[in-house]
Amino acid sequence: MNSLWSANNITCNTHFFEMEVDCDHCASLVTIGHNMRVGSRPFKFFNMWLKHEVFTNILTNHWFQDLHGTPQFRLACKLKRLKGPLKELNYNAFGHISEKAKAANIEYKRVHALLLLSPLDEDIKNEVALAKKSALYLKKVEEDFFRKKAKANHLFQSDRGTKYFHSIVRKNVVKNSIMSIKLANGYPTTSLDQVGCEFVSFYTDLFGSSDPNVEIDPDIILSGKCIDSSKATEVIAPISDIEIKNVLFDIGDNKSPGPDGYTSAFFKHNWDIVGHDVILAVRGFFNSGKLLKQTNHTVVALIPKTSHDPSAADFRPISCTNVIYKVITKIIASRMIPCLPELIDPSQGAFIDGRLMLDNVFIAQELVKGYTRKRMSPRSMIKVDLRKAYDTISWDFLKSVLLTIGFPTRFVQWIMECVSTSSYSISINGILHGHIKGKRGLRQGDPMSPLLFVVCLEYFSRLLHMRNKVSSFKFHPKCGKLNISHVAYADDRMLFSRGDYPSIKVLIDALEQFGTVSGLRVNFDKSNIFLGGLVDHDLAHILDLIDFKEGTFPVRYVGIPLAPLKIAVAQYAPLLESITNFITAWNTKSLFYAGRVKLIKSVIQGVHSFWLQALPIPKTVLDRITSICRIFLWGCKFARVAWADICLPKEEGGLGIHDNRVWNSALLAKTLWNIHIKKDNLWVRWIHGVYLNGKGVWEFTPHKRDSQLIKKIARIRDQILSHFANIHDAVTFLNGCQINGKLSSAKVYNLLGMKVMFGIK
Structure with a gap:
């Protein structure tokens, strides 16, 4: 399948049947030109509309009209009433945006050619200025449109070509299209009607049914710490206008919208106009404890967990909720966060301030x-x-645990109103299916769900x-x-x-x-x-x-392999595969070198950083990662510059890409520092009890049978100490490398990389 095939949106689906006993081949069914029904797609706000000169006029003309009802109802009505004019604006000004951008560029070239023939003609000069302004505007709008569709925020300031974004969008469409699934009876289907019905049936059973559960034993909760009275008072303190505004402005502009279709950018860019209504709607919830059904409706986006013969259960449901709902639950979550470190057992490493997944x-x-x-x-x-942990948790259990552990009744009522009034529609190939009333579970994508889950x-x-x-x-x-x-x-x-x-x-x-x-x-x-x-x-x-x-x-535990012996090179295959998958998803030919460098820094090195801060990675694996990055940068061509020079800082003539071996040590230095400063951390307490035995991390000597991690940490410690006269100076330096209480790996990298920069082994 080449790029021309994808450019013409030719769809293809392949199903492999099970191997028969008397044959060593699998029969396959290939469907080409699959009938992809478009249907009625839900409204979706595009941030590029904000740049149009008439947008503000459209908004003011349709926003300031008298309406009756609760603040939430009035806000929902205004947003709904605005959709028609915005659709019309999109059709007239932004429809077929690529063709319009191309035509504007051609027009600019035409009038510019006339200017070369008549350089003193003022009318042509004005015409050129207008054509240039129009071409630049439409090009920027086109880039914004496809950048959002491609979800390529990592290239925000590095690559300005839309060809790359076009290719990503096409690949995403193919990747996220659900052309066939395996039904509950075990038979596959390519009927889009059956596909939709199967998902609605599956999620009706998952979200819309609940089993009777035994009541909790309060003594179990009361055997540990509960919320003290001061924190209980703080969680139900009055909500201020500035708190509402700050929470909304903290939501990313390009986050997926909920059922109403509006992004946070719409509210942020028009806060002077819509802000008052937003504040009244959010305040209305916290005063009344009631949530409008439209506000709490959810679109379920399906993320495939496997590409081979998936059933409805092989998709991860991600809940896309409305911005107003996110503001409400982010406020609730912000009130919960300070309470959790004292409540949650040290063995739980998720979503608690000061705790790390890797511990x-x-x-x-x-x-x-x-x-x-x-x-x-x-x-x-x-x-x-x-x-299906998030999706099957009992609401009665959740409420009982929250009340017993000490959260105020009013606060629990806010939470349960958000949780228990939920409803769902399933998004399949961009079309919404079904309307399911929830009866259990927490929504993946809801800001407060992770916190509620760890409390449970x-x-x-x-x-x-x-x-x-x-x-x-x-x-x-x-x-x-x-x-x-x-x-x-x-x-x-x-x-x-x-x-x-x-x-x-x-x-x-x-x-x-x-x-x-x-x-x-x-x-x-x-x-x-x-x-x-x-x-x-x-x-x-x-x-x-x-x-x-x-x-x-x-x-594998949270993605990291655990083994009783030294982890073999073959066990790093998932790491190399994930990096390779990113590479194959990008069209190298559509990217300038600046874009490739940005991707290597922000994505590839971001992907493997989790592994690098968890394990001392073998040299063979690190060299393979470097090879993948080198090939991606040069596009399989002969490398024009040595990789060691590319890894130099920009001020020394390099591109500032991290040397993987040094970066591995710099990331593991965080663990060394945590052992030094976090005396109450469960992992650090375990290290002190098993390895250090009363010594400091700067003095102990690892034994032959100690783990590879402990030996590596000791070697990193010795590397750091080699730059200083004594331990005190080293600790003082690392203390100065902290940003917001956390050790900056980048600063440690600069220290450890000094020998690499000067060619010292």
């Missing part, structure tokens, strides 16, 4: 070390996957801590001192215990009890148990008594 990855990696050794004490680890999971943490006190439970080796029985990042959790059936049963019983009260059930198909230090017959006996399948290493 729990480090703990898990340290605990699985040596699982394959012989003559070691019995141990077990359970990787738990919760089935706190019930499980406290339940586990109570169960850990029974005599039959024994902790995993190296976990007893800190009472570590689990680590979690949102719903990604690992459970640890001694490798005996009574201890494992305590964990499994806790999972079962949690499921009966919360609605969150274990997905046994994606969950595994890992056992070490057991003889074969003991291992087989335990597996016979439980529903978990035995897993194999390496296992």
